[in-house]
Amino acid sequence: MKKKGAPKKHASLRTQNALEGYIFLLPWLAGLLVFTLFPFLYSIFLSFSEVQMSPTGIKTRFVGLQWYKEAFTLDTTFTLSLLDTMKFVLLSTPMIVVVALLLALLLNGKFRGRGFFRAVFFFPVLIISGPVIQELLSTDTVAVIRPENYLIYDFVASLPTVLSAPLMYIFDNIVLIMWFSGVQVVLFLAGLQKIGYPIKEAAAIDGASVWQMFWKIYLPFLRPLILLNTIYTLVQLSAFSSNEVNKEIVNKMTLVGKTYGYSSALAWIYFVCMLAVLGVAFLLLRERKESRR
Known part of the structure; x- marks a missing residue:
């Protein structure tokens, strides 16, 4: 029982x-x-509605796809802002992920003051609130490093466009890229610390170089974190309050005759575009299972 x-x-x-x-x-x-x-x-x-403010409350009238059509046919500033923001997100994301990976590899080593430097690279995350970053951008603080004053900047500018474009982008936005890489560095560090010492020791005994260990051990092990950091960075940059689309949406919330309705349509167009980018990133970086024959 x-x-x-x-x-x-x-x-x-x-x-x-x-x-x-x-x-x-x-x-x-x-x-x-x-x-x-x-x-x-x-x-x-x-x-999908025309919103009217009245003393008795909010009144709405269904207008269908009118705001969506106007966004692409009549509103030229939104189209330009959307293209600029997509360019900003698509160029910045791989740069931030790569820089975060390189910093994590450096900070994973054993040296004096390692804890201090780890805190320094993560500190910007603590003060990255909207008003703070907006003030930094408005006062041009993110451009405190002037790469155009160095010879390497002129050398990179003279390279073919395919090579110079991404490198010039890094030089022009180096502070902003470092600013947004704090969380990604922490995630990569956590992944690197989970790689067992016996694996690295065995590779060293077999004669593997640092370059070979990076491609054969570190990179495959960090692949899920690369996907996670890419998704996180895309969402982080798309929600950045100072990018062109978000400012455009906020500025057009109170347009006469288009109150809230038009800005809602703009926000959903932006959301669909970013959702497509997230889907492509997931398909490219997801772990593929090898087919068994």
Whole structure:
């Protein structure tokens, strides 16, 4: 009889633990529904509506795809802002991920002051709030390093466009790239520290060079983190309050006759574009299973 009753007791204990977990989750779930999910769905409705503010409240009139058509046919500033932002995101993301990987490899070594330098590279993440970064951009603080004053800048500028374009972009935005690479460095460091010493020791005994160890050991092991950091960086840069599209959306929220509805349509166009970029990044960087013959 005791043996038959044991599973029921175990099941009831598991159910009780699950209920306690859901109770702790309730405040977060309520916040998600009220402050995130409802505005998310309501913005879809507004993007198809003409919004009018009246003393009695908000009145809406369904206009279909009118705002979406105007965004591409009449609004030339939005199209330019969208292209500039996509260029900014697509160029900055690989640069940030590569720089973060290189910094993580350097900071993973054993040297004096390693903890201090790790803190220095992560410190910008702590003060990267919207008002702070906006003030830095407005005062041109991110351009404190003037690469055009060095000979290497002129040398890179003289290279063919295919080679010079990405390198020039790095030089012109080096502070901003370093600023956004803090979290990525931490994630890469965590991945590097999980690579067992016996694996590296065995590779060294077999005569593998540092370059070979990077391509054969480090890079395959860090591949999931490369995907994670790429997705994170794309989302981070797309939500950057100072990029051209986000400023365009905010500035057009109160246009006469287009209040909120037009800016909602612009936001959803931007969202679809970024969703497509995220999908392409996932398809390119996801881990592929080798087919068995």
